[in-house]
Amino acid sequence: MTDKPAQGAPNETEPPARAAEPAEAEEAEHDEPQVLISESRVTVRRAPKYPRFIILGAGLGAIITYIGTAALPVDPEVGFAALFGYFALIGVPVGAALGAIAAIVLDAIATRRAKEFDAERTTVDAPAEDLEGDLED
Numbered sequence: 001m002t003d004k005p006a007q008g009a010p011n012e013t014e015p016p017a018r019a020a021e022p023a024e025a026e027e028a029e030h031d032e033p034q035v036l037i038s039e040s041r042v043t044v045r046r047a048p049k050y051p052r053f054i055i056l057g058a059g060l061g062a063i064i065t066y067i068g069t070a071a072l073p074v075d076p077e078v079g080f081a082a083l084f085g086y087f088a089l090i091g092v093p094v095g096a097a098l099g100a101i102a103a104i105v106l107d108a109i110a111t112r113r114a115k116e117f118d119a120e121r122t123t124v125d126a127p128a129e130d131l132e133g134d135l136e137d
Helices: 016-031 050-071 080-112
Strands: 034-044 115-125
Touching: 050 080
Parallel strands: none
Antiparallel strands: 034 115
């Protein structure tokens, strides 16, 4: 028999608890989220919602077309509904175009009134979670 320790046995000069400490420190380091903070200059302005203006303009065009059709005398051979439908083919697109133009004008005004601010962006990357269990098919 020899006095040498077996090959897989722990070394007596270094206790097993100290050998595990660096591994635990690395795991604790990976468990904490990574935080990245960056600062930049941003422009803040109020922008109009274009679809709302276009739909509102088309609706107003239809209402104005209806009022205009009702104000004029109606041909009994054609009827009110057909006459309104025919004029609506013109009134609704014109109203939608005017709504779009109003949105463009308001957007230009909002661009001139835009203000710049300092902003701070914080990005937090969560650590990957170790999942236990089996995948189901």
